[in-house]
Each structure stands twice: as structure tokens, then as C-alpha cells.
Amino acid sequence: MAPSKTPQPPYSKDERVLCFHMEMLYEAKILDVQPTESGDGWSYKIHYKGWKSSWDDWVPQDRIRKLNDENKDLAQQLLAQYKQLQSGKAAKQPKKGGRPGGSDLSSARGSEERTAAGTTTQNNRNPRRARDFDLETPS
Numbered sequence: 001m002a003p004s005k006t007p008q009p010p011y012s013k014d015e016r017v018l019c020f021h022m023e024m025l026y027e028a029k030i031l032d033v034q035p036t037e038s039g040d041g042w043s044y045k046i047h048y049k050g051w052k053s054s055w056d057d058w059v060p061q062d063r064i065r066k067l068n069d070e071n072k073d074l075a076q077q078l079l080a081q082y083k084q085l086q087s088g089k090a091a092k093q094p095k096k097g098g099r100p101g102g103s104d105l106s107s108a109r110g111s112e113e114r115t116a117a118g119t120t121t122q123n124n125r126n127p128r129r130a131r132d133f134d135l136e137t138p139s
Contacts, residue, residue: 009033009042011064018071019046020063024082025075027067031056 011017011030019028032045044064047056065071 009044010061011042011044011066016067017046018065018067018075019048019059020065021048021057024078025065025071026051027075028064030064034058036060 011033013030013033015030017028017030018025020026027049028046029049030044031047034043034045035041036043042061043058044061045056046059046064047053065074
């Protein structure tokens with residue numbers, strides 16, 4: 001009786017692949033391969049190229065794609081969609097801490113707006129400037 005062959009994993013150790021992390025595909029390297037606990041697939045320890053090793057992760061087989069031109073194009077399309085979504089969000093969201101009407105009092109320009117909006121004295125200076133002047137005048 002011939003020994004039964006155990007199925008080989010579709011990806012091998014040290015193979016360069018593309019791997020999904022959230023909705024993006026990143027270039028990665030397979031560090032280790034193990035059968036899943038259920039025995040119906042494989043788990044792969046992945047190192048994402050250019051990332052710290054703290055991001056190395058065990059991922060299921062369905063998150064991995066072969067490193068070929070078709071999948072590289074898919075990764076570029078996903079990146080373009082992500083950038084488009086981010087630029088749309090940035091344009092629609094107001095700045096944090098912003099006031100309705102567009103004035104942000106924490107900015108340098110905001111300080112000019114505050115002083116310009118205040119009341120003025122007879123000589124067209126704002127009240128604080130006038131008080132400073134009054135303090136400096138000898139009596």
C-alpha cells in the first residue's frame with residue numbers, strides 16, 4: 001500500500017506574495033506555513049514589506065494573492081480608491097475646533113480677527129491698546 005500524500009500548501013515559505021490588510025493589498029513575504037486547526041486549509045505567518053516585525057501576522061489562505069501583474073494592478077486600484085475616499089473625506093470634514101463661520105480662534109489669523117472685531121477707542125485703537133497707552137503716560 002502506497003503512503004498517502006499530504007496536500008501541499010499553495011504558497012511556500014519565503015515566497016513573495018500580496019496580502020490583504022484591511023481593504024488594502026500589500027507586498028509581503030511568507031515566514032512560516034501551518035495547517036489550520038480544522039485541517040481544511042493553511043495559515044501563513046506574513047511579514048509585510050517595509051513594515052516593522054511587530055506587524056507580522058498569521059493570516060488565513062484567503063487573504064493571500066500570488067505576486068503577479070494582475071494582482072499588482074488590483075493593489076494599485078485599491079490604493080487609488082482609498083486615496084480618492086480619503087481626499088473626499090478631508091474636503092467634506094470641517095477642521096477640528098473650527099467655529100461656524102470659518103473663524104478658528106486658535107490660529108494666528110484668528111487673533112487678528114478677534115482684535116479687529118473688538119470695540120475701538122476715539123483714536124481708532126482697540127481698548128487693550130488704549131489701556132496700555134494710558135499706563136505708560138506719566139501723570
